[in-house]
Amino acid sequence: xxxxxxxxxxxxxxxxxxxxxxxxxxxxxxxxxxxxxxxxxxxxxxxxxxxxxxxxxxxxxxxxxxxxxxxxxxxxxxxxxxxxxxxxxxxxxxxxxxxxxxxxxxxxxxxxxxxxxxxxxxxxxxxxxxxxxxxx
Numbered sequence: 001x002x003x004x005x006x007x008x009x010x011x012x013x014x015x016x017x018x019x020x021x022x023x024x025x026x027x028x029x030x031x032x033x034x035x036x037x038x039x040x041x042x043x044x045x046x047x048x049x050x051x052x053x054x055x056x057x058x059x060x061x062x063x064x065x066x067x068x069x070x071x072x073x074x075x076x077x078x079x080x081x082x083x084x085x086x087x088x089x090x091x092x093x094x095x096x097x098x099x100x101x102x103x104x105x106x107x108x109x110x111x112x113x114x115x116x117x118x119x120x121x122x123x124x125x126x127x128x129x130x131x132x133x134x135x136x
Contacts, residue, residue, distance in 0.1 A: 016063035016132055017041040019090070021051045021079065023071050031066070034121040035128065048074030052082045062087040064132060069096035069106045077107045091131050095119070 018040050022028035025046070032042045043058055045051035048071060055062060065083050069076050076094065083090050094108055097117040108114060113131050115124065 015039065015041075017043065017058070017061060018064045018066055018128065019051055019055060019062050019083065020044045021046075021048060021065070021067040021071065021076075022095075023047055023068060030121075031124060034124060038125055038128075040128070047071050048076070048079035048082070051079060052086075055083060055086050062090050064091045064093060064128065066093045066095065066128070069094050069103060069108060070098060075106070091134075093127060093131055 018035055020028060020032055020035065020042055022031060022044075023046050028044050028046065032044045035042045043051075043054045043062070045054050048067075051065075051067070062083070065080065067076050067079060071079075080092055083092075091113070093113045093115065095115040095117055096103060096106075096108070099116065103114075113127070115127055
């Protein structure tokens with residue numbers, strides 16, 4: 001009989017890398033912590049320019065971009081275009097406290113992966129897992 005080797009259980013055991021773009025420092029820090037606690041590698045940035053710089057320095061794939069819709073210094077649509085050039089396989093999840101016409105004017109439609117702020121940490125994790133699983 002072979003010995004049984006037990007391993008420590010980790011939450012989800014995620015290995016994916018997430019680029020998180022949020023201009024509010026406290027929200028960004030909280031979201032990064034929640035995602036890291038689930039095992040994700042998180043690259044956090046305060047705006048699109050910082051995000052693209054981090055992505056250039058990152059060695060390896062970026063599986064998901066989680067970005068606020070309305071940000072300073074760069075439109076989220078421009079950020080997404082830049083991410084798609086560097087990481088064509090990256091999935092996109094938008095989030096915003098805005099709704100309706102403001103989102104539509106920013107290119108967010110009904111079928112776009114989206115989280116309405118405010119949201120619970122568990123909602124964030126569920127949505128991230130759903131999007132990453134849909135990529136398999």
